Amino acid sequence: MNSRANLRSPLAGVLNQGAAHAGVHHWWVMRLTAVALAPLCVWLTVSLLILPGTGYTAVSAWVASGVNPVLLALTTLLAAWHSGLGLQAVIEDYVARPLWKTSLLVLSAFVNALLAASGVYAVLRIALRSVA
Amino acid sequence: MDERPLSPHVTVYKWAYTMTLSILHRVSGMALFLALLALIFWLVAAAAGPEAYARAMRVLASWPVRCLVVVAILALWYHFCNGLRHLAWDMGWGFERAQARRSAVIVVVATLLASAVCVYALVRAGAGTA
Numbered sequence: 001m002n003s004r005a006n007l008r009s010p011l012a013g014v015l016n017q018g019a020a021h022a023g024v025h026h027w028w029v030m031r032l033t034a035v036a037l038a039p040l041c042v043w044l045t046v047s048l049l050i051l052p053g054t055g056y057t058a059v060s061a062w063v064a065s066g067v068n069p070v071l072l073a074l075t076t077l078l079a080a081w082h083s084g085l086g087l088q089a090v091i092e093d094y095v096a097r098p099l100w101k102t103s104l105l106v107l108s109a110f111v112n113a114l115l116a117a118s119g120v121y122a123v124l125r126i127a128l129r130s131v132a
Numbered sequence: 133m134d135e136r137p138l139s140p141h142v143t144v145y146k147w148a149y150t151m152t153l154s155i156l157h158r159v160s161g162m163a164l165f166l167a168l169l170a171l172i173f174w175l176v177a178a179a180a181g182p183e184a185y186a187r188a189m190r191v192l193a194s195w196p197v198r199c200l201v202v203v204a205i206l207a208l209w210y211h212f213c214n215g216l217r218h219l220a221w222d223m224g225w226g227f228e229r230a231q232a233r234r235s236a237v238i239v240v241v242a243t244l245l246a247s248a249v250c251v252y253a254l255v256r257a258g259a260g261t262a
Contacts (some may be wrong), residue, residue: 034215041212052262055191056185059178074173079168086161119172122179122253129179 026085033082040075060126069127076119084112153236157214163207165201169199170204211245213239 015051049066063072087108095101134229146153170192176189191197216233226235 031219034219038212038216039250041208045208045250049250049257051257054167054189056178056182059185063175063178072175076168076172081170083161083165083168086158087165090158090162115168115172118176121170122175126175 015024026124028080030085033078033085037075037078037082038080043071044075061076063123063126064129068122073120073123076123077116080112080116080119083115084109087112150232150236153214156210157218160207160211160214163203164211167204167207170200190242199213201254202247204249205254206243206247207251210239210243213242 044068052060063069088105091104091108092103094102142151161223174188174192177185217239220235226232
């Protein structure tokens with residue numbers, strides 16, 4: 001301690017001055033999902049381009065074969081997560097009116113959660129139907 | 133509350149093409165949200181059965197949607213390439229003005245090349261099945 005009398009504890013000096021690593025969570029998850037999505041997007045695009053046909057049977061067989069259901073479920077889940085974080089940043093930056101901002105943030109979070117759940121459900125249903 | 137200043141004041145800056153790339157990252161991100169919506173719609177239709185899938189494909193294979201697919205491909209590769217550029221910045225690489233301008237050009241060229249390859253493959257596949 002320095003010689004001058006100071007009744008404030010060192011802890012009081014830093015409390016509420018900033019986030020102790022919690023503030024970077026949004027930033028970190030955005031990067032984490034981005035890094036995971038990069039190879040997944042290449043895989044998905046190439047797979048869709050070389051798909052033998054866009055008919056029901058061909059598409060169902062592709063979704064169900066090998067590691068495809070796992071990668072596809074992961075892609076839809078991470079894409080919805082990443083898109084939720086991105087939309088949140090855009091809404092927070094450009095929508096100034098509090099009521100609109102909050103409503104859109106809630107709507108965006110709900111829609112992206114719905115997309116994630118629907119994507120995973122659809123992939124599982126196609127994959128498990130082919131097994132049965 | 134209504135009197136709070138809005139920032140940044142973009143209009144006070146001299147325009148540089150890196151600024152356009154910056155906002156295009158967000159625009160392409162929004163476009164990709166819509167593309168994700170379409171992808172999930174396609175998967176859910178396939179999960180629902182052959183009739184539902186055939187109905188969905190009538191919409192997805194229509195000409196307006198085919199044009200939107202081209203836009204989605206452009207948005208995907210732009211967001212992909214510029215996203216890698218952002219990740220490089222996050223690692224502390226390429227912050228110098230000359231580097232940022234060079235990487236901007238690389239992003240645009242790579243986007244156009246990758247998109248051209250995808251559209252070419254799609255058209256070929258479409259010509260094969262039609």
